[in-house]
Amino acid sequence: MIPELGHFALVVAFVLCGAQAFFPLVGAVAGNRAWMDVGRFAARGQAAFLTIALACLTYSFAVSDFSVAYVAQNSNSALPMHYRISAVWGAHEGSMLLWGWILSLWTLAVTVFSRALPAQLLARVLGVMGLVSLGFLAFILTTSNPFSRLDPAMIEGRDLNPLLQDPGLIFHPPLLYLGYVGFAVGFAFAIAALLGGRLDAAWARWSRPWTLAAWSFLTLGIALGSFWAYYELGWGGWWFWDPVENASFMPWLAATALIHSSAVTEKRGVLKGWTVLLAITVFALSLLGTFLVRSGVLTSVHAFATDPSRGVFILGLLVAVIGGSLLLYAWRAVTISKSSASFAPISREGFILANNLLLFVAMATVLLGTLYPLAVDALGYGKLSVGPPYFNTVFIPLMLAVAVIIGAGVIARWRNDLAPRIGRRLRPAAVATAVVAVAAIAVTRDAPGIRAALAVSLAVWIVSSTITAMNVRFRPWSALAASLAQVPAAQWGMVIAHIGFAVSLVGIALSSLYSTETHRRMVPGDRVEVAGYAFAFTELREVDGPNYRATEAVFEVAAHGQAASVLRAQKRIYSASNMPMTEAGIDGAFTRDLYVSLGEPLEGNAWSVRLYVKPYIRWIWLGAILIAGGGFVAAFDRRYRLLARRNVVGPATEPRAMAGQ
């Protein structure tokens, strides 16, 4: 009964979605206020019914109702409760439902926080979001119904893939989808602006916090996914340039460009056409990611159970949503984006333009590398692989260029600046950078040393120039707090995110250049030295988990004769699927991770063991957290809220706007 209720709720949500799409869009054209208002109620109803649907599916998992095909395939009565609940989105059907539900939550949020928008604009935004949601709910109902029954029911479920039995699954997909799906808001604002013919600074300001929030969620989602791969896959890698990773990285790169270009549009009223195009591109790439992951056109380590009919459906959806938008763009943008505002190359917006150029090329490069094998195959030239060596070669120079530009960009003034002034302001940062670079090269003096010095000094460059740009008064000390309090949230967000980028840069460079690893045959009692750490294999024992049995190896690690930590690495066999899993033993610290993973048992009591010391690897994810945090802080800047409340546009709403003149 409960699954049928869920299915019914899904159908009701679908119908409400149709209303949410139809009435406001038609009402906005006809100027019918009552019709426009339908959007808000339909959106709330849709969110309510999708919540019911998701709750029903969750209930089926919680009570292990193996008459539901999706539950039978992805759960097991021995599965712990928290994994039963996260198993809801552990495979295709449920994750699509999560997708739809999150879209309805974003829509709900728009109805709550954007009440002050002009009615027509709000109607159009809700209508467009309704159209997108309509497509996805149709997709779920026709090709991926999670509520399908099995007759007869299975006695026992096949179990959740052991790789997914991890806290990572609880948080990674929801965060990722909050990002992907959140871009639908910015997209809807862009389409609404194109439809309404009003594309101005106010539009950029309204849509910006939504894009910032979605971008921050996506940042967290990607970072968590990377961290999960790092500790779960058992060989210490954290980014593989796998098509599915690229599918999430491309919208991130484009959205990073978007949050910068929309700042220009908001502040200066220029780059409007480009910002709209980026907003469409970001959402297009989110949909493309969904297509790549679920259609099976590319081989990936994260394969969903693929089905060509799903691929065809999503491709159709992509054509309808994005093709339609680009057609609209081609038709309307030319009349809308005329701007007579000046645009000086040496200015904040000039550097942001350069940043956009690099980020866009970076995104296009990832797209090129991801789809190139497909194109070669389609042309009948056989198969080739484009892997990490390619991406690292072409991607790293682009990111280093971005790092250089950040320094000048944060210093430059809006509108018009002078190169000598920027140079003068950057002098302290340049000195700090040079000192660090020279010192680092002097200490290391080898090829990796030079690369590490480059990365670290660029990080110093970013941090020192960003701090310079804050204009904080350090003296007297008593004035510092007051001076910091004067910095608006948007700027704090920028500072935090840029520092996060620097932190990640250091983590990526140092961990890839200086990680040490060894692969040994070890028996209990053996000691192996890696990068100054003595790993002693002290004990081998059997451990029983709730739904698996494991062999656990205990390692005591000492540095300079001092006990540093105890690591427990496991090799698990999950009972239901009989699948083996490696659980690495990791001791994470600020400056290094110690990492042990078990390979296979060898003759005797021996095991194949991989030992790693990875310096500064946590900085990668620490940086990502800072980046996301910066995005959230900026999204909550006062001026967005003020605007929402007053519903007035123009210079007068923003006293600060004139402050710097």
Added chain:
Amino acid sequence: MRWIWFAALLAFASATFGADSPLVFDSAEQETRFKKLMTELRCLVCQNQSLEDSHAPLAQDLRNQAYAMMRDGASDDDIMDYMVDRYGEFVRYRPAFSPLTFLLWFGPLLLFLIAAAVAWRWLGAQQAAAGAELSEADDARARRLLNGKSPRKEKQRK
């Protein structure tokens, strides 16, 4: 259903055959060189993993093969050619330069140049338009009247 044998193969990957015995190297340099080479080779049976990362038995066999060749003095190119001769260009994670991959390798540069040219032309047109129509002061006044935004600079507290 068409992929049953892959499933079987993967199951086999975890069976007792996958003796994951560590290789012994003469020096740290040799080990580093070997690992780097293995990350450049794609495992065929896995979804998308390098020989270095894969635990599949075929990957183990190919690692052993490469190891034996390296100890016999084969260069990285020799080993790469050996793999490509048998398994095709697919095994290279770093596609070889060829007419087929020119666009892949020069694509990023090409994209950058195109994007830069477009941006440059746009900048030129923008400046010409703005410069021709309005002086700076006019511009500011006009924009204020036209409900445009005034620029907000970083706060100056000198």
Added chain:
Amino acid sequence: MRKRFFPLIIFIGLVGLLAFGLTLNPRVVPSPLIDKPAPLFSLPQVHDAAAVIGSEQMKGKVVLLNVWASWCVSCRLEHELFVKLASSGEVPVYGLNYKDRREDAVRWLEFYGDPYIVSALDADGQVGIDFGVYGVPETFVIDGDGIIRYKHIGPIDENTLDKEIMPLVRELKGRRT
């Protein structure tokens, strides 16, 4: 203002590529050995450790070389077809027993039937590597000059055998005479 249409044009190209991608199979990697001489090998036979089987014995006629193993579950799916083919006598089928134990291989053939003229025992998989084997079972068509003309990865089914393999075998035979 035709440049407004550029994004749309690029998008249409991309969609075309993706649509075509849906019709391709990303996991089958074509062998570089097609139309190249089959690797030379000489291995002990499964049934007789003392006897040798290799390229020499397969020379001069069109043959099928089937890579199989007792641990390979999907080999059972295609095995019946080979047994039937062998009894028809239309084309000699040789076996390459890949990374297996002799006694397991012998027992397997006793149980499921032995369609092979001879099976070579490639215990360490070295010959398999030379043939670029990666997804057992695999089936090669080798012509009378010892050139590999066709490779199928995974279990063959009736359709593949009747529509692809046998017509090719007949054509190659015809070319010979």
